Amino acid sequence: MQEWLLEFEQVYYTYPGVKQPALNGLTLKIPANKKCALIGLNGCGKTTLFLLANGLYKPQKGSLVWKGNPLKYDRNSLIQLRQKVGLIFQDPEQQLVASTVEEDISYGLCNLGLPEAEIQYKVEQALLEFGLRELAERPVHHLSLGQKKRVSIADVMVLQPELLLLDEPTAYLDTLHTKNLMATLKKIHDSGTTTLMATHDLDLVYRWADWVFVMDKGQLVLEGKPQDVFAKQDILEELQLGVPLVYELLFSKEIVEEEPALEQLRQRILKSFRY
Numbered sequence: 001m002q003e004w005l006l007e008f009e010q011v012y013y014t015y016p017g018v019k020q021p022a023l024n025g026l027t028l029k030i031p032a033n034k035k036c037a038l039i040g041l042n043g044c045g046k047t048t049l050f051l052l053a054n055g056l057y058k059p060q061k062g063s064l065v066w067k068g069n070p071l072k073y074d075r076n077s078l079i080q081l082r083q084k085v086g087l088i089f090q091d092p093e094q095q096l097v098a099s100t101v102e103e104d105i106s107y108g109l110c111n112l113g114l115p116e117a118e119i120q121y122k123v124e125q126a127l128l129e130f131g132l133r134e135l136a137e138r139p140v141h142h143l144s145l146g147q148k149k150r151v152s153i154a155d156v157m158v159l160q161p162e163l164l165l166l167d168e169p170t171a172y173l174d175t176l177h178t179k180n181l182m183a184t185l186k187k188i189h190d191s192g193t194t195t196l197m198a199t200h201d202l203d204l205v206y207r208w209a210d211w212v213f214v215m216d217k218g219q220l221v222l223e224g225k226p227q228d229v230f231a232k233q234d235i236l237e238e239l240q241l242g243v244p245l246v247y248e249l250l251f252s253k254e255i256v257e258e259e260p261a262l263e264q265l266r267q268r269i270l271k272s273f274r275y
């Protein structure tokens with residue numbers, strides 16, 4: 001039976017001084033152990049959803065539920081929530097707080113008040129796991145964007161969250177770093193962490209995700225497996241979102257033949273396109 005990690009129930013959130021709610025009665029359930037993608041036009045509320053998911057913001061109406069229990073907003077509950085729900089910001093500068101890579105990775109562990117030896121062990125493991133050993137002593141502001149992104153993932157993963165939220169993690173990355181990042185995310189998922197990624201890269205969504213949420217104006221308007229969501233081309237066009245290039249090519253209106261062989265070929269191509 002499907003287990004839900006985090007549920008948004010009729011959640012409303014409006015920023016001060018703004019008329020239009022950023023989340024407008026959002027109801028969305030994040031399934032455990034899945035690779036979820038969150039898509040929607042600029043300003044539809046993806047980042048706001050993340051900020052509520054990790055307790056940085058509180059809903060003005062509605063509720064959030066973690067594994068069946070409504071979120072609590074006292075200090076201790078929030079510390080626990082932020083351990084379970086890791087958030088990786090689009091801009092790593094928002095995340096990196098210490099002067100060196102090693103110190104940055106240890107920051108969250110120190111805040112938890114863990115014994116020094118345990119902190120050292122966990123930091124060492126994270127440095128090795130995320131290919132950062134050689135950069136351990138490097139000042140974070142000397143790193144490239146790709147390296148900074150890797151450090152921000154290590155910062156969060158060292159706390160062993162159950163749910164990892166990533167806000168446009170591939171933005172501004174080149175093909176090589178995108179590929180490396182996707183390999184890292186695969187390892188993270190295989191180790192049992194549920195992931196939810198906000199992105200505008202629909203090809204990436206098709207290739208990576210096994211569940212897709214589509215948001216519009218602060219609400220969830222569509223969800224499902226990528227192949228089912230992207231088959232709803234009319235709805236996606238109406239939302240001005242489009243579909244992955246591979247769908248556009250294989251299902252373009254110019255291809256009118258409905259030969260069984262063509263359909264088989266389409267399915268083979270779609271399958272091989274997945275990560």
Ligand SMILES: Nc1ncnc2c1ncn2[C@@H]1O[C@H](COP(=O)(O)OP(=O)(O)OP(=O)(O)O)[C@@H](O)[C@H]1O
Pocket residue numbers: 015016018021022040041042043044045046047048049
């Ligand atoms: N700090 C803020 N103050 C006022 N309004 C805000 C603030 N942050 C976001 N908003 C507004 O809330 C709405 C949702 O913004 P949000 O950043 O959640 O969207 P998004 O889907 O993440 O967009 P993008 O794809 O561009 O990152 C937008 O209308 C935005 O202008």
